Amino acid sequence: xxxxxxxxxxxxxxxxxxxxxxxxxxxxxxxxxxxxxxxxxxxxxxxxxxxxxxxxxxxxxxxxxxxxxxxxxxxxxxxxxxxxxxxxxxxxxxxxxxxxxxxxxxxxxxxxxxxxxxxxxxxxxxxxxxxxxxxxxxxxxxxxxxxxxxxxxxxxxxxxxxxxxxxxxxxxxxxxxxxxxxxxxxxxxxxxxxxxxxxxxxxxxxxxxxxxxxxxxxxxxxxxxxxxxxxxxxxxxxxxxxxxxxxxxxxxxxxxxxxxxxxxxxxxxxxxxxxxxxxxxxxxxxxxxxxxxxxxxxxxxxxxxxxxxxxxxxxxxxxxxxxxxxxxxxxxxxxxxxxxxxxxxxxxxxxxxxxxxxxxxxxxxxxxxxxxxxxxxxxxxxxxxxxxxxxx
Amino acid sequence: xxxxxxxxxxxxxxxxxxxxxxxxxxxxxxxxxxxxxxxxxxxxxxxxxxxxxxxxxxxxxxxxxxxxxxxxxxxxxxxxxxxxxxxxxxxxxxxxxxxxxxxxxxxxxxxxxxxxxxxxxxxxxxxxxxxxxxxxxxxxxxxxxxxxxxxxxxxxxxxxxxxxxxxxxxxxxxxxxxxxxxxxxxxxxxxxxxxxxxxxxxxxxxxxxxxxxxxxxxxxxxxxxxxxxxxxxxxxxxxxxxxxxxxx
Ligand SMILES: Nc1ncnc2c1ncn2[C@@H]1O[C@H](COP(=O)(O)OP(=O)(O)OP(=O)(O)O)[C@@H](O)[C@H]1O
Ligand SMILES: [Mg+2]
Numbered sequence: 001x002x003x004x005x006x007x008x009x010x011x012x013x014x015x016x017x018x019x020x021x022x023x024x025x026x027x028x029x030x031x032x033x034x035x036x037x038x039x040x041x042x043x044x045x046x047x048x049x050x051x052x053x054x055x056x057x058x059x060x061x062x063x064x065x066x067x068x069x070x071x072x073x074x075x076x077x078x079x080x081x082x083x084x085x086x087x088x089x090x091x092x093x094x095x096x097x098x099x100x101x102x103x104x105x106x107x108x109x110x111x112x113x114x115x116x117x118x119x120x121x122x123x124x125x126x127x128x129x130x131x132x133x134x135x136x137x138x139x140x141x142x143x144x145x146x147x148x149x150x151x152x153x154x155x156x157x158x159x160x161x162x163x164x165x166x167x168x169x170x171x172x173x174x175x176x177x178x179x180x181x182x183x184x185x186x187x188x189x190x191x192x193x194x195x196x197x198x199x200x201x202x203x204x205x206x207x208x209x210x211x212x213x214x215x216x217x218x219x220x221x222x223x224x225x226x227x228x229x230x231x232x233x234x235x236x237x238x239x240x241x242x243x244x245x246x247x248x249x250x251x252x253x254x255x256x257x258x259x260x261x262x263x264x265x266x267x268x269x270x271x272x273x274x275x276x277x278x279x280x281x282x283x284x285x286x287x288x289x290x291x292x293x294x295x296x297x298x299x300x301x302x303x304x305x306x307x308x309x310x311x312x313x314x315x316x317x318x319x320x321x322x323x324x325x326x327x328x329x330x331x332x333x334x335x336x337x338x339x340x341x342x343x344x345x346x347x348x349x350x351x352x353x354x355x356x357x358x359x360x361x362x363x364x365x366x367x368x369x370x371x372x373x374x375x376x377x378x379x380x381x382x383x384x385x386x387x388x389x390x391x392x
Numbered sequence: 393x394x395x396x397x398x399x400x401x402x403x404x405x406x407x408x409x410x411x412x413x414x415x416x417x418x419x420x421x422x423x424x425x426x427x428x429x430x431x432x433x434x435x436x437x438x439x440x441x442x443x444x445x446x447x448x449x450x451x452x453x454x455x456x457x458x459x460x461x462x463x464x465x466x467x468x469x470x471x472x473x474x475x476x477x478x479x480x481x482x483x484x485x486x487x488x489x490x491x492x493x494x495x496x497x498x499x500x501x502x503x504x505x506x507x508x509x510x511x512x513x514x515x516x517x518x519x520x521x522x523x524x525x526x527x528x529x530x531x532x533x534x535x536x537x538x539x540x541x542x543x544x545x546x547x548x549x550x551x552x553x554x555x556x557x558x559x560x561x562x563x564x565x566x567x568x569x570x571x572x573x574x575x576x577x578x579x580x581x582x583x584x585x586x587x588x589x590x591x592x593x594x595x596x597x598x599x600x601x602x603x604x605x606x607x608x609x610x611x612x613x614x615x616x617x618x619x620x621x622x623x624x625x626x627x628x629x630x631x632x633x634x635x636x637x638x639x640x
Contacts, residue, residue: 002511004511005511005513227510231509231510231511232497232498232509232510232512233506233509233510233512235490235494235497236498236509238487238489238490239487239490239498242487242488242489243485243487243488245448246485246486246487248468248469248473249446249469249478250473250498250499250554250558251473251474251504251558252470252504253470253504253505254470256505256506257506260506
C-alpha cells in the first residue's frame with residue numbers, strides 16, 4: 001500500500017524535480033571542491049552556503065504551500081516552526097563547542113557562564129547527541145503545531161482569524177526567546193559554532209556537504225508532499241480548502257485532516273530551519289519576527305501556490321533578487337518586496353508556475369478536438385484567490 | 393419511538409434565529425424505505441429542518457432520534473454523516489476544482505481516517521461501483537471534466553450521485569430539480585423512487601408536477617411546523633394549505 005502510494009507520487013513531473021535536485025546536490029559541491037579557484041565554472045566559496053540557504057527557504061515555502069495552497073490554511077506563523085528547528089540544531093552546535101568557548105567552561109555555553117548560571121537547564125539535556133537533536137528538530141515544531149492546531153481547528157477557527165493567531169504565536173515566541181532567562185541566549189541567540197558531527201563548520205567540505213544535505217532534504221520533502229497531494233488524502237485537503245463544510249457532510253473529520261497537514265508542514269519547516277542554521281552560522285530570536293513569516297507567504301505566492309514546484313521557484317527567485325537588490329539599494333528592499341507582492345496579486349494571481357501551467361494547458365487545448373477541451377485538468381479558478389477564507 | 397418502522401423521529405423541535413422562530417414545535421416521522429415529499433412556501437423552514445437533522449443547526453428544544461435510540465442533537469455533522477445520513481444541498485455544492493470522478497470517489501463509502509485515505513487505492517469493486525453511478529447519473533462522458541464546468545442540472549445530478557456513493561440509510565434531498573429540463577425532472581423522480589426501494593428518502597421540492605410524479609406521502613410545512621400530511625391530492629384540497637400558499 002505504502003509503496004504504491006510512493007510510486008504514485010513519482011509521476012513524471014516529480015521525477016524531473018527530483019532528478020534536478022540530485023544533479024544540483026552533486027554538481028555544486030563537485031564544482032566548488034574539484035575545480036581550481038579562478039576556473040569559470042567553479043562555484044565560488046561564499047556561494048555554496050548562500051545557495052544552500054536558498055534551498056532551505058525553498059523547503060520552508062514548500063511546507064507552507066502544503067497547508068496554504070492545498071488546504072486553505074494561511075499560516076502567518078510558519079517562521080516559528082523554522083526557527084524552532086533552527087534552535088534545536090543551534091543547541092546541538094553550541095554543545096559541540098565544549099570547552100573551546102571564551103570562558104572555556106567544559107559544559108556550559110558562554111552565554112550561560114556570562115549569566116552566572118551554575119548548571120545546564122534540563123531542556124538542554126540530550127542536545128550533545130546528534131541523533132537526539134535531529135529528532136528534536138522535527139518533534140519540537142511538530143508538537144507546537146499539533147497542540148496549536150488541536151485547539152484552533154477543533155474550535156473551527158478559520159480564515160483571517162486563524163492567520164492572525166498564527167501571527168500572534170510567532171510574535172509571542174519571539175518575545176519569549178528575546179528574554180535571557182529563557183535559556184536560549186536571549187538577544188544574541190546561538191552562534192560561534194565550531195563543528196558539526198566532528199567536522200569543522202567553516203570548512204569547504206563541510207559547507208559542500210551541508211549544501212548537498214539541503215538539496216537531498218528538499219527532495220525528500222518534495223516526495224512526501226507529492227505523495228500527499230497525489231493521493232485521495234490530497235483530494236480531501238483540496239475539498240476542505242474549497243468547501244470545508246461540504247466535506248464534513250461527507251463524513252470527513254475536517255479538523256483531523258487540517259491537523260495532519262499543519263503538523264507535517266511544521267515538521268518540514270523545522271527540518272529546513274535545522275539545515276539553515278549551520279550554513280548561516282547563527283540563530284537568534286529575529287527569526288521569529290512576524291515579517292519573516294509574511295515573506296514566506298510572498299515567496300509562495302510569487303512562485304504559485306497550489307503547485308509543488310511553484311514555492312521552490314518562488315523562494316529561490318525572490319531570495320536571489322533580495323541578495324542582488326540589497327547589494328545595490330539596501331534601504332529599499334522592503335518596498336520592492338511589497339511592490340512585488342502587489343504586482344503578483346494583481347497580474348499573476350496564480351504565480352509564475354500557475355500562470356505558465358495555464359498557458360501550457362490553453363495551448364494544448366487548442367490543438368485538441370473541442371469535445372475533449374473541458375476534460376483537461378485545468379487548475380482550479382479558486383486558487384487564484386489570495387484571501388484565506390474558505391469558499392463558503 | 394422504539395417503533396421498528398421508524399428511521400427518523402423528530403418531536404417538538406423548535407429553533408429560533410434572533411427571536412424569529414424558523415422551526416416551531418415540529419414533529420415528523422420518516423419510516424424505513426419511505427419516500428416522503430416535503431412542500432411549503434418559501435421560508436417555511438424546510439432547509440432549516442435538514443440543518444437540524446444533519447447537525448448543522450442545534451435545536452433550542454425538542455428531540456431528534458435516528459434508528460430509535462441515537463440522539464442526533466448530540467452529534468456533529470461528521471458523526472451524523474457517518475451514521476448514514478446523506479444530504480444534497482439546495483444550492484448544489486460539489487467540489488468544483490475536482491473532476492466528476494474525484495467528486496464521486498471522495499463520496500464513496502470508505503474509511504474516512506487520514507491515513508486510510510492517504511494509502512487508499514481503489515479496488516476493482518470501487519471502480520465498478522463508481523462506473524455504475526456514472527451511468528445512473530448520466531455523466532459518464534463527463535467523467536474527467538471539472539465539476540466547475542458542469543451545467544446547473546448536471547451539478548444536481550452529480551450531487552445525487554455523490555449521495556448514492558455515500559450509500560446512506562437516509563437521503564435528504566433539498567430541491568433536486570431546480571435548473572433541470574422537464575425531461576430531466578421526470579428522470580430524477582424515477583431515480584429517487586428507485587432509490588427509495590432500498591432506503592429512506594426525504595425530498596423537498598416546489599415543483600408540483602415533480603412531487604406528483606413521486607407519488608409519495610406529502611408533508612406540508614408552514615411557518616416552522618407541520619400543516620398537513622397525506623397524499624398530494626389530499627393536502628392540496630386542504631383549505632389551510634391553500635391559504636398558507638395564497639396568503640403570502
Ligand atoms: N442561519 C440563519 N440565521 C438567521 N435566519 C435564518 C437562518 N437560517 C434560516 N433562517 C430563516 O429561517 C426561515 C426558514 O428558512 P429556510 O431556509 O429553512 O426556509 P425554506 O423552507 O427552506 O425556504 P425555501 O423554500 O426558500 O428554500 C427563513 O425566514 C430564513 O430567513
Ligand atoms: Mg430551502
